[in-house]
Amino acid sequence: MIRGVGLRVGAVLLLAGIWWAVAAAHVWPEVFVPSPGSVWDQLFLTSSVRDGQRGYSGHLLHEHLLASLRRIGLGSLYGVAGGIALGLVIGLVPTVRALLGPLVTFVRTLPPLAYFSLLIIWFGIDETPKVTLLFVAALPPVAVATAEAVRGVHEDYLHAARSLGARRWQLPFQIVLPSALPEVITGIRVAVGVAYTTVVAAETVNGVPGIGGMIRDAQRYNQTDVVILGLLVIGASGLLIDALLQLTARLLVPWRGKA
Numbered sequence: 001m002i003r004g005v006g007l008r009v010g011a012v013l014l015l016a017g018i019w020w021a022v023a024a025a026h027v028w029p030e031v032f033v034p035s036p037g038s039v040w041d042q043l044f045l046t047s048s049v050r051d052g053q054r055g056y057s058g059h060l061l062h063e064h065l066l067a068s069l070r071r072i073g074l075g076s077l078y079g080v081a082g083g084i085a086l087g088l089v090i091g092l093v094p095t096v097r098a099l100l101g102p103l104v105t106f107v108r109t110l111p112p113l114a115y116f117s118l119l120i121i122w123f124g125i126d127e128t129p130k131v132t133l134l135f136v137a138a139l140p141p142v143a144v145a146t147a148e149a150v151r152g153v154h155e156d157y158l159h160a161a162r163s164l165g166a167r168r169w170q171l172p173f174q175i176v177l178p179s180a181l182p183e184v185i186t187g188i189r190v191a192v193g194v195a196y197t198t199v200v201a202a203e204t205v206n207g208v209p210g211i212g213g214m215i216r217d218a219q220r221y222n223q224t225d226v227v228i229l230g231l232l233v234i235g236a237s238g239l240l241i242d243a244l245l246q247l248t249a250r251l252l253v254p255w256r257g258k259a
Helices: 002-025 036-045 061-092 094-109 112-123 127-151 155-163 168-202 211-220 224-252
Strands: none
Touching: 002 036, 036 224, 061 094, 061 127, 061 168, 061 211, 061 224, 094 127, 112 127, 112 168, 127 168, 155 168, 168 211, 168 224, 211 224
């Protein structure tokens, strides 16, 4: 564990050193490659109140982050719940699989910005289209992972459950879903990652407060240090949430990877 942590810290320090060296050499103008010190200064400027100005665009950095995390959380929650339900039905009912399988694949291949404009026409520019976009982006990975995992459940489990008196309606929730849980959790991790990559697109319209909205606004004024700060905040929070999901997976499916 100590060696692994040391390697990760060393890799981060190496990348930071390369970044500092490139910025110090002025290979590109600072508007293209700001120095780490400039980004560090923006961390404090966007997290404090100064001369009557509150953070960035009237909101502190943690308020931008919390707004984005709320959207990601809601979209992912709805996407996971809907994806598990849809995946169970697709995996268990061949007719439904033939009807809805291609539709799920079709939605999964669409880039978020392709249908975000349509969601704005339908729902306006408030929170609903943003959360809906994240929901639509997060649902297909969970649905696909659940459907494939359900189809892979060994029939001996089902026969054993029936021989022990389990009723038909109990099988999906007490046998099939627990057996498919490792793959489902993998699909959830992918879905949350997709929601994270989509949040900037979701916040391109009326996205302040929000990290994506902050990045979009800073891009308009060539504030590259703020853009990089936003990317680092999204990446760091994403790593933390993924680590929590991995911990949850180890608690829920401790048998995974063991004979």
